[in-house]
Amino acid sequence: MEDPxxxxxxxxxxxxxxALTPLDANLRPNHDLMADxxxxxxxxxxxxxxxxxxxxxANSFSLAERINxxxxxVDNGIPGEKLLPGTGSCALTDAVELTGKAIEAGxxxxxxxxxxxxxxxxxxxxxxxxxxxxxxxxDNRLKIYLYHFPRMSATPIxxxxxxLLRKDYPETVVGVKDSSGDLDxxxxxxxxxxxxxxLSGADDLLLPVLQGGGGGCITACAxxxxxxxxxxxxxxxxxxxxxxxxxxxxxxxxxxxxxPLPPALKTLMARHxxxxxxxxxxxxxxxxxxxxxTSLLAAFDGIDYEMPAAA
Numbered sequence: 001m002e003d004p005x006x007x008x009x010x011x012x013x014x015x016x017x018x019a020l021t022p023l024d025a026n027l028r029p030n031h032d033l034m035a036d037x038x039x040x041x042x043x044x045x046x047x048x049x050x051x052x053x054x055x056x057x058a059n060s061f062s063l064a065e066r067i068n069x070x071x072x073x074v075d076n077g078i079p080g081e082k083l084l085p086g087t088g089s090c091a092l093t094d095a096v097e098l099t100g101k102a103i104e105a106g107x108x109x110x111x112x113x114x115x116x117x118x119x120x121x122x123x124x125x126x127x128x129x130x131x132x133x134x135x136x137x138x139d140n141r142l143k144i145y146l147y148h149f150p151r152m153s154a155t156p157i158x159x160x161x162x163x164l165l166r167k168d169y170p171e172t173v174v175g176v177k178d179s180s181g182d183l184d185x186x187x188x189x190x191x192x193x194x195x196x197x198x199l200s201g202a203d204d205l206l207l208p209v210l211q212g213g214g215g216g217c218i219t220a221c222a223x224x225x226x227x228x229x230x231x232x233x234x235x236x237x238x239x240x241x242x243x244x245x246x247x248x249x250x251x252x253x254x255x256x257x258x259x260p261l262p263p264a265l266k267t268l269m270a271r272h273x274x275x276x277x278x279x280x281x282x283x284x285x286x287x288x289x290x291x292x293x294t295s296l297l298a299a300f301d302g303i304d305y306e307m308p309a310a311a
Contacts, residue, residue, distance in 0.1 A: 051084070175197030210236045
């Protein structure tokens with residue numbers, strides 16, 4: 001199986017945070033705070049930032065807001081090549097526009113959900129959708145990472161679809177984030193698609209995916225546990241025993257995942273950074289109740305892990 005170091009150099013590998021989107025009191029994206037958070041993540045173990053994904057509340061934002069988030073991060077000094085924005089959409093033209101803006105901003109790739117409103121689409125239909133995006137953009141800088149999250153999208157990324165896309169666009173469709181929790185599915189993608197960066201969407205599968213030749217992870221909990229995930233990744237590549245770091249990473253995931261992830265992670269960030277503005281979420285998400293907050297913080301403090309200091 002393929003070692004992540006042998007993947008082509010233009011592939012995202014390592015630890016990517018499914019980055020949170022901080023909001024101001026009017027529930028608008030807080031661009032300055034998001035840039036600060038991005039710098040903190042990149043300085044503390046993250047190899048890249050998967051912005052505008054599920055954890056980033058992307059589908060609660062308008063197309064214009066999502067474009068502004070990408071552009072504001074670059075304007076605030078976040079390297080475009082470190083960004084992997086979510087640009088999937090049910091509307092083809094929205095996906096094209098957002099993906100094109102991401103490429104213009106210098107993004108290292110884009111993470112694309114399939115169009116998810118019409119259920120049970122054929123692989124041929126999904127192939128046509130992604131093909132239209134690729135052809136309409138017509139830019140060889142475009143690198144697409146497919147987003148397999150059937151529990152949320154109800155539209156899986158099948159091996160058959162990957163095969164079709166890789167046949168037609170081998171230098172464009174270059175990886176996948178698999179948030180299914182199905183390790184066998186991830187490892188079979190590693191085996192069947194050489195050079196394809198398979199990234200786990202779950203912290204507890206980071207080490208098994210790496211051991212199977214996968215590229216790394218894109219996870220929500222990397223917002224607070226990036227140092228642990230980086231220790232697992234770097235230690236594995238160096239041939240060290242990283243079981244202890246993996247166990248602590250799994251513990252972080254286990255405790256936080258008992259709560260809705262975006263508000264739970266924002267609660268932890270609010271306390272760590274001393275900024276209650278972090279608590280803001282856009283409806284239909286809601287803040288944790290006081291009871292939930294107390295339970296989360298107590299559980300998190302019971303783990304042998306300390307978040308990196310604020311910059």
